[in-house]
Amino acid sequence: MCGIVGLYLKDKSLEKSLGKMFTPMLIEMTNRGPDSAGVAIYRDPVGKTEIKVTLAHTDPAFDWSALAAKLTALHGKSKVTKIGNHCVLVSKASEEEVRAFLAAEAKDVRVVGAGHVIEIFKDVGLPRAVADMYDIESAHGSHAIGHTRMATESAVTTAGSHPFATGQDLCLVHNGSLSNHNTLRQWLRKNAKIEFQTENDTEVAAAYLTWKLREGHSLKQALESSLTDLDGFYTFVAGTADGFAVLRDPIACKPAVMAETDDWVAFGSEFRALATLPGVEKAKVWEPEPAIVYSWGRA
Amino acid sequence: MGSGEWRMGKASHLMVFHALHSPFATPDFGFAMTMTMTKTANALTLDVQTDGLRAINQRLQNVPKGSNETHWTIANPAGEHALAAGLQSPIRVEIMGTAGYYCAGMNKEATVIVHGNVSTGVAENMMSGYVRVKGNASQSAGATAHGGLLVIEGDAAARCGISMKGVDIVVGGSVGHMSAFMAQAGALVVLGDAGDALGDSLYEAKLFVRGTVKSLGADCIEKEMRPEHLELLTQLLAKAEMTADPHSFRRYGSARKLYNFSIDNADAY
Incomplete structure (x- = not known):
């Protein structure tokens, strides 16, 4: 299984309440x-x-200040800024300089996410405990993507948790399981020189x-090409600097429901994750069709 | 007993309740349970958030035949799963919002009206009765259902009527891919469009679609609309309280070519 949720606020005045609206979705x-x-x-x-x-x-x-x-x-x-077991670093250095510095000076430090707006927090444990540890409830922001994991094919570790970063300000959460991840991982290692932290299938996606x-490629093109190159079943939600995108496999094995009002757009594995959102009773609620990329945002 | 709130949970209250509203006794209900019910003019109201799903389902499943407690409303469903599942008497249950998976599953004789949307598997394995969804339905609506009538006013997603075995399903909007997959008996009426692979590996269920069909599944073909089909369709539309001209539909059914093994296909195995 696995649960995925996403909330994008169209009404900027709600941004201070992002965490308050989002946390019950994750916990549900x-x-x-x-x-x-x-x-x-x-x-x-x-x-x-x-x-x-x-x-x-x-x-x-770990001494983050010294670093x-x-x-x-x-x-x-x-x-x-230390938040839970993670730390958010803001630097004048480039991402490449930060990565090179960490490789030389602090090999045990993992990069969870990078960009100009994104912050990624993930950990093992119940969603409630993780939300508390990273103070998600009081978070403000324009949008959030969340994942609750029931591991099926690789170890329960923080590194194996979602979301996975896919580039600056981009991340991916996944419900499902990929069957060609081993060959694809080898191919990406060899041909795209990508390093992997885990044996996880979603990290490969x-x-x-x-x-x-x-x-x-644009995010839409990249997601569309995954329909041919990724074998297995999946519902993906990809977070971007400006919003998020949703894609289900061609036969829609894994559940997904969307809701939209004038104030927000929300995604959930099940409707009950959306049931506490203000105005949900008047929202347009529908199930996204398979193999179609849906995206929201200012981009 | 007039309008107002009943708080049960104490023996004395239950006794009062019994005296006024018999028969009520449900042995596995227990005295320790606290349940808030509000009685409006005609209906008894249960609240998912305060009463809890399991207690509500037990209460509804145990309404005896012949009881006067025939009209119930369920407040704050909040997408909970298995709401009003396993009902087995001719009561009317109105769910005031959106329900989760398997709503009204295994229904027998009851009428369940959902004033909202439903998630996966509404009325799955329904035996008889009537289920009506005012909004949209997620996938596998009416899966394997043997009888009764399922009406979805909005759209139904993928696999609507999968393996249906005698239920009639009327959808006001459109249905998603693989609808009526291996459907055995009953009728699926779609006022909108149908997605890919309609009626794949179909048996004897009758499919009526007013809009476009994106593609037909294996062994599903368009068939002639004869007078008896128009009559059936007219009746189903009337029962479902849907306004549409029966002549504007096309009928699809099984080509019956997958019923028996064809020796010409021996090489394929």
């Missing part, structure tokens, strides 16, 4: 995915010359999208 999906949970929040854009990187380390006492000080000395002003986007 607990019995679809009690192993781990994760959220991508889009908020607080950094300056054009800055980068925002979400980092994780297995040691809760930021070293990075500042090398590449210009960098500051960190995320890497596939990363590669397609890097080759100059």
Whole structure:
């Protein structure tokens, strides 16, 4: 199983309540995915010359400030904010410089997500515990994507949790299971020089999208080509800087329901995830069709 | 007993309730249970958020035949699964919002009206009775249902009427892909369009579609609309309270070529 949810706010005045509206959606999906949970929040854009990187380390006492000080000395002003077991780094360095710095100075630090607006938080445990640890309820922002995991094909670890980053400000959550992920992982390693952190199938889908986007495809094109290149069953929700996109496999194996009002657009694996949203009783509610990319946002 | 709120849970209250509204006794209901019911002019109201799904279903499943408690409304369904499933007496249940999976599943004799949308598998395996959805239905509506009438005023998603075994289904909007897959008996009436692979591996169910059919599944073909089919369709539209000209529909059914093994296909195995 697995539960996925997404909420995009059309009405900017609601942005301060994003977490309040979104957290019950995530928690309602607990019995679809009690192993781990994760959220991508889009908020607080950094300056054009800055980068925002979400980092994780297995040691809760890891000294993030020392890391930021070293990075500042090398590449210009960098500051960190510790949130739960993760840390959000804002730096004048480029993403490549941050990655090279981490590879040289702090190999055990994992990059969870990077971009100008995205922050990704994910962990093992019940969705309620994860939401509390990362203070999702009080989060503000323009939109959020969430996932509750019931692992089927790889270990229950923080790295194996969703969302997976697929490029700057992009992420992917997935309900389903891919059957050709091993061959595709090998292909991407060899031909696209992509490194993998886990044995997880969704990480392969995320890497596939990363590669397609890097080759100059739009997100819509990348998702559409996944219909031919990914074998298995899936409902994907892809978060972007401006909104999100939804794709179901060609026979729609995995559930999905969408709702839209003048104020927001929401996605859920099941309707009950949307039941607490204000105005849902008047919302347009429908099931997305298979093999069609739906997208929302200002882009 | 007039309008107002009943809070049960104490023996004395139950006794009062019994005295005024018999028969009520349901042994597995228990005295420890607390249930809030509001009685409006004609209907008894249960609330999913305060009473809980299981207690509500037990209450509705245990209404005895001949009871005067024939009209119920369910408030705050909030997409809960299996609401009003397993009913087995001719009561009327109105769900005031959107229901989750398997709403009114296995229904026998009851009328269930959903004032909202439903998720996967509404009225799945219905035996008899009437289920009406005012909004849209998610996939597998009426799956494997043996009898009764299922009406969806809006659209139904994929696999509507999959393996239907005698139920009649009337959809005011459109149906998604693989609808009436392996449908055995009964009729599926679609006022809008049908998606890909309609009626794949169909048996004897009758399919009527007013709009376009994106594609027909294996062994499903368009068939002649004869007077008896027009009569059946007219009756079904009337029963479903849908306004549409029966002459504007096309009929689809089984070519019956998959019924028996064809020796010409031996090489395929």
